[in-house]
Amino acid sequence: MERLSLKSDFDKSSDRKVGMASERLRKIDDELSNLKVKQDDLTAKWMAERGGVDRVSELHEKIADIKHEIVRCEREHNLDRAAELKYSTLPQLLKELESLESDADANEGTDVLGERMLRDEVVADDIANVVSIWTGIPAQKMLESESARILSMGDKLKERLIGQDEAVNVVTEAIQRSRAGLNDPSKPIASLIFLGPTGVGKTELCKALSEFMFDTEEAMIRIDMSEYMEKHTVSRLVGAPPGYIGYDEGGQLTNAVRRKPYSVILFDEMEKAHPDVFNVMLQLLDDGRVTDSKGHVVNFRNCIVIFTSNIGSKDIIDLGSSSMVGGQEIMKQRVTNAMRDHFKPEFLNRIDEYVIFNSLSKQDLRGIVKLEARRLEDRLVERSMKLNISETALDLLADIGFDPVYGARPLKRTIQRELETAVAKGILRGDYKDNDTIVVDAIDGCLDVRKETSIVASSGSKNDKSPGNIYG
Structure with a gap:
């Protein structure tokens, strides 16, 4: 597949004659040649192993036939x-079989082309691959030490989520309790409520949790509860009753979980849902299962259920970063009281943890800028370019995008507008070529984007759109 992909890139580049330097073409051509040699070696190895496996299978059949023949001869008194x-005859066949199997085992770890391609027996990797296909959980995740992976969960999540260490710790501890077998096995893996203002990382933590637990963000099922504000919309979760329109379509929630039984379920902005929706949630949280309109029982016991809400956001913003004595405790108490005023006790009592997200500081936003810049750098590497962003540029982007009310959302727009747009225009104009390094700096309160080899020190006016210019 890798060879076919590169061949396609090579053909497209040859047709267009644009957008790719000769050095890149040469690298693709060399890589195609190397992959062709590797393909020939693997084909030869596969043919050799196929012959060995066929011979082993043939020997097993012959040995079985010989044993039956021995029994028949003894029964007929043909003792000679x-x-x-x-x-x-039998010892010779057994000796040949033992020799073939021992040679295969000896060559498995020393073969320069890697592990055996064909086997005549089932091993742990084969079972893991089959279970992976059935469940959607990557085979590597199942072969890893589960306890070691869960113990390192907090550190992995903190690499992606900036400024929410306390929230990450609460989520990690809830998952660790479940994995240790201390939670009720008839309930979901964990049921959590994420509380905090917009743009602080609630959805991002759900995505990170989905990727860590199930190796892909696609394992997250997101349901926007603002679509369930009316009483009649409740049936969309589990399906319309018989005789009503939409009965054959099933429920939005139950269908999604039947397709992805191992998933993170995100109920976004739960406070907007109609009160009748919580009747479905009670059964889900209590028994770990829901019966849809067709009578199918859908299992939620391998899911992580997360609700998000903006309730108490004003208190979190006002008191979260307050220096007053006991400010954090007062904030948590007010948020808890707001939750009790809005949601019924029977719903809140079924939640494992309330996770409160702090409002982001300017230092937190600087860390997010660094993370986003690294992602942009990874995208530029695909175009054979590098990105070098200075500390002052990071500070400037954090200052421009800082908004304590809206969190990181304005920051991402700032990065797109101030940095990514400037880089994109330079690429489209042809200012940046393969193997160029794009330097980003802050000069006089404006962002300066230029090539590293440029000797122009941003001497143009602010409205000048020539290369090496300041983008404000």
Whole structure:
């Protein structure tokens, strides 16, 4: 597949004659040649192993036939023939079989082309691959040490989520309790409520949790509860009753979980949902299962259920970063009281943890800028370019995008507008070529984007759109 992909890139580049330097074409051509050699070696290895496997299978059949023949000869008192088979023919076949199997085992770890391509027996990797296809959980995740992976969960999540260490710790501890077998096995893996103002990382943590637990963000099922504000919309979760329009379509929630039984379920902005929606949630959280309109029982016991809400956001913003004594405790108490005023006790009592997200500081936003810049750098590497962004540029982007009310959302727009747009215009104009390094700096309160080789020190006016210019 890798060879076919590169061949396609090569053909497209040859047709267009634009957008790719000759050095890149040469690299693709060299890589195609190397992959062709590798393909030939793998084909030869596969043919050799196929011959060995066929011979082993043939020997097993012959040995079974010889044993049956020995029994038949002894039963018919043909002792000479039985002795010949038992003490001459059979030992030779067993010796050849043992030799073939020992050679295969000896070559498995020393073969320069890697592990065996064909086997005549089932091993742990084969079982893991089959279970992976059935469940959607990557095979590597199942072969890893589960306890070691879960213990390192907090550190992995903090690499992606900036400024929410306390929230990450609460989520990690809830998952660790479940994985240790201390939670009720009839309930979901964990049920959590994420509380905090917009743009602080609630959805991002859900995505990170989905990727860590199930190796892909696609394992997250997101349901926007603002679509369930009316009483009649509740049926969309589990399906319309018989005789009503939409009965054959099933429920939005139940269908999604039946397709992805191992998933993170995100109920976004839960406070907007109609109160009748919580009747479905009670059964889900209590029994770990829901019966849809067709009578199918859908299992939620391998899911992580997360609700998000903006309730108490004003208190989190006002008191979260307050220096007053006991400010954090007062904030948590007010948020808890707001939750009790809005949601019924029978719903809140079924939640494992309330996770409160702090409002982001300017230092937190600087860390997010660094993370986004690294992602942009990774995208530029695909175009054979590098990105070098200075500390002052990081500070400037954090200052421009800082908004304590809206969190990181304005920051991402700022990065797109101030940095990514400037880089994109330079690429489209042809200012940046393969193997160029794009330097980003801050000069006089404006962002300066230029090539590293440029000797122009941003001497143009602010409205000048020539290369090496300041983008404000």
